[in-house]
Amino acid sequence: MWLFYTKKISNTKTITVIKTIKQIIVETMTHDELKIKVEEIEAMIQSGSDYALVETQARELLAENALMNESELHCRILLALSQSLWRRGMAKDALPYAEQALALAELIDSKKLQAKTLGNIGTVHANLSDYSRALEYYGKALALNEELGNKAGVAIYLGNIGIVHQNLSDYARALEYYSKALSLHEELGNKAGVASCLGNIGLVHQNLSDYALALEYYGKALSLDEELGKKTGMATNLGNIGIVYHSLSDYSRALEYYGKALALDEELGNKAGVSRHLGNIGTVHHSLSDYARALEYYGKALTLEEELGNKAGVANNLGNIGTVHRNLSDYARALEYYGKALALDEELGNKAGVAINLGNIGATYAQQDFDGYDPAKAEEYLIKVLSGFEDIGAKNFQYETHKGLAELYEQQKRWEEAYKHKTKYHELKEEVQSEEAKKKAMLMEQQKQVAEREKEMEIDRTRFQERENILNNILPEGITQRLIKGENPIADHYDGVSVLFMDIVDFTKLSTTISAQQLVHLLNAIFTAADGVMREFGLEKIKTIGDAYMAVAGAPIMQEDHAHRAANAALKLLDVMQNLVVSFPPEYGDRSWIESIPEIEVRIGLHCGPAAAGVVGENKFLYDLWGDAVNTASRMESHGEAGKIHVSEEFKHAVETVHEPSLRFIPRGEIEIKGKGKMKTYFLEKYL
Numbered sequence: 001m002w003l004f005y006t007k008k009i010s011n012t013k014t015i016t017v018i019k020t021i022k023q024i025i026v027e028t029m030t031h032d033e034l035k036i037k038v039e040e041i042e043a044m045i046q047s048g049s050d051y052a053l054v055e056t057q058a059r060e061l062l063a064e065n066a067l068m069n070e071s072e073l074h075c076r077i078l079l080a081l082s083q084s085l086w087r088r089g090m091a092k093d094a095l096p097y098a099e100q101a102l103a104l105a106e107l108i109d110s111k112k113l114q115a116k117t118l119g120n121i122g123t124v125h126a127n128l129s130d131y132s133r134a135l136e137y138y139g140k141a142l143a144l145n146e147e148l149g150n151k152a153g154v155a156i157y158l159g160n161i162g163i164v165h166q167n168l169s170d171y172a173r174a175l176e177y178y179s180k181a182l183s184l185h186e187e188l189g190n191k192a193g194v195a196s197c198l199g200n201i202g203l204v205h206q207n208l209s210d211y212a213l214a215l216e217y218y219g220k221a222l223s224l225d226e227e228l229g230k231k232t233g234m235a236t237n238l239g240n241i242g243i244v245y246h247s248l249s250d251y252s253r254a255l256e257y258y259g260k261a262l263a264l265d266e267e268l269g270n271k272a273g274v275s276r277h278l279g280n281i282g283t284v285h286h287s288l289s290d291y292a293r294a295l296e297y298y299g300k301a302l303t304l305e306e307e308l309g310n311k312a313g314v315a316n317n318l319g320n321i322g323t324v325h326r327n328l329s330d331y332a333r334a335l336e337y338y339g340k341a342l343a344l345d346e347e348l349g350n351k352a353g354v355a356i357n358l359g360n361i362g363a364t365y366a367q368q369d370f371d372g373y374d375p376a377k378a379e380e381y382l383i384k385v386l387s388g389f390e391d392i393g394a395k396n397f398q399y400e401t402h403k404g405l406a407e408l409y410e411q412q413k414r415w416e417e418a419y420k421h422k423t424k425y426h427e428l429k430e431e432v433q434s435e436e437a438k439k440k441a442m443l444m445e446q447q448k449q450v451a452e453r454e455k456e457m458e459i460d461r462t463r464f465q466e467r468e469n470i471l472n473n474i475l476p477e478g479i480t481q482r483l484i485k486g487e488n489p490i491a492d493h494y495d496g497v498s499v500l501f502m503d504i505v506d507f508t509k510l511s512t513t514i515s516a517q518q519l520v521h522l523l524n525a526i527f528t529a530a531d532g533v534m535r536e537f538g539l540e541k542i543k544t545i546g547d548a549y550m551a552v553a554g555a556p557i558m559q560e561d562h563a564h565r566a567a568n569a570a571l572k573l574l575d576v577m578q579n580l581v582v583s584f585p586p587e588y589g590d591r592s593w594i595e596s597i598p599e600i601e602v603r604i605g606l607h608c609g610p611a612a613a614g615v616v617g618e619n620k621f622l623y624d625l626w627g628d629a630v631n632t633a634s635r636m637e638s639h640g641e642a643g644k645i646h647v648s649e650e651f652k653h654a655v656e657t658v659h660e661p662s663l664r665f666i667p668r669g670e671i672e673i674k675g676k677g678k679m680k681t682y683f684l685e686k687y688l
Helices: 031-046 052-064 071-087 091-107 112-129 131-148 150-166 171-188 191-207 211-228 232-247 250-267 271-287 289-306 311-327 331-348 351-365 375-392 395-411 417-472 476-483 509-512 514-535 561-577 628-638 647-657
Strands: 491-503 538-543 548-555 602-615 623-624 645-648 663-673 675-687
Touching: 031 052, 031 071, 031 395, 052 071, 052 623, 071 091, 071 112, 091 112, 091 271, 112 131, 112 150, 112 375, 131 150, 150 191, 171 191, 191 211, 191 232, 232 250, 232 271, 250 271, 271 311, 271 331, 271 476, 289 311, 311 331, 311 351, 311 645, 331 351, 351 375, 351 395, 395 417, 476 491, 476 602, 491 509, 491 561, 491 628, 491 647, 514 548, 514 561, 561 602, 561 645, 561 647, 561 663, 561 675, 602 628, 602 647, 623 628, 628 645, 647 663, 647 675
Parallel strands: 602 645
Antiparallel strands: 491 548, 491 602, 538 548, 602 623, 645 675, 663 675
16 A cells, blocks of 8 residues: 655665785685785785785785795795885885895796896885995896896886986986886886876976976876875875975975875885975975974984985985074084085985085084184185086075175185175076076966866866766666776676566556656656665666566676575565655646545566676667566566565575575465466565
């Protein structure tokens, strides 16, 4: 019997159970199972996943592998463990595993693994600021990859060699290697490699004070990393963009980008990245003359760099701390820190670092309120540093050094030399500031274009999501994705599904009694209620034909308990239909017909068996189901009775394989079924 009222359908929640590695690994793990786990860990490293988790899983696999004597897999696990450690900034801890992996690769004579392990050791040494050894290992890895014809490997190590030259302030050679690597990555369609090279090229232009070009490259790299979901790359590029804004004195935006980068690297457990961002935040506070906070951040960064064994990072933070003390007129402590930083940069061969520290030492000796004021020493350091800045093309540092020399010579009344350096200072400053003004203008225009592009992209994303939502309401989501990828026609076979049909009794008579608007409103209420029941029990709605409603359990997602789901869905559906409330708006016209029609009831039919499913044709796609299971389910419905669920003997047996004490089947006996002959059927009911 039908009553008329309005009712909401609540959606069920899907619970995803994630098993840990300890639940998966067992002592009897086979070679193939171990291989799959190693490949999963390697994929996690490539995608920039949680490296701490990678380390945990790699160590557990090492324990498993020790019992199996799988040399190649053992080598790959060691390599993965080493990579997870240095990617988290723990290069010192990574080195022993990297060397063990190389020894195993050489033992089994695998050139492919040797190339990977050599390159990995190169990266560990690069992270430890041992650039000569890094170049040595990268060179060997590059040669092996060229011998193997592995273009992807060649591209990686060309890029890594470029990074080393950049750290050594040899920007021309760095750009040369980056360009070669970028061309190969683009040829191979490797977006992650392209993003890495673009970011590195941006860093070179930043070091050369070409901020507009640097920002352009960082923006491209960041977009690719976001598309790929590569958090390590995102953190690096966000941090580098922060440096650009800092260089342009936009301190609030610099802190914004540093903060985002810091949060990502903390999430990833990347200590090297965390240290870098802490140091950069300290530099912003330094620029704002907040010396206490600057020292706080520099101190945290220095502690992390010392813990990681990163000499370049240690030198950078020592120099920064020295400059804070110089600004606080604590010249003795400033010289102490500069001296330590200079020694490390000279050991590393870092030209830019050496020049900066020499300039800072010279500027300190030039302070007349310093007890150790020594103009001769100041002149010696400043002249030496000027040559260094000219070598690396750092014009901003050059004009500051000329200014320092001019002031020093004025103190000594050496007017001719003072005039010469002051003139050079103004020339270079005007040149740099003119370039900076152009870059800032370009930057503002670029920011405007980026904002407009982001707005357009957001509109496009919204439209795409709306279209995708509509598609997923028409077709199952998995089928939609297959069609988008170009698969058509789609044809799948299922060994076992359960098909449900529902039909409204005497619908033809009802349809002649009411208006079209009222009829559609009524059908919409009925089928919407049915849709809610199907979602609740995990059935897929297939289609409606007139007043008939068809759904399936077990396709397109296979379900071993398809019959059990369909049985419970049918019982709930019958209950919902018998208690459904439909309200008609006043504007839909006269509603007196409700009183004049007989009670509206439904028939439901169920059958199970093999079926084919898929999508055919080119227009107005429909996911459909074919086979005897469909035809028989339809016959169960048409030969059923109002207010009852009519099922086949096969369906009864399928349900009974799963113990369900709340269900019962009432025998109907053998009846003649159109197109099927005599069949033993049942009415499905629920125990009260």
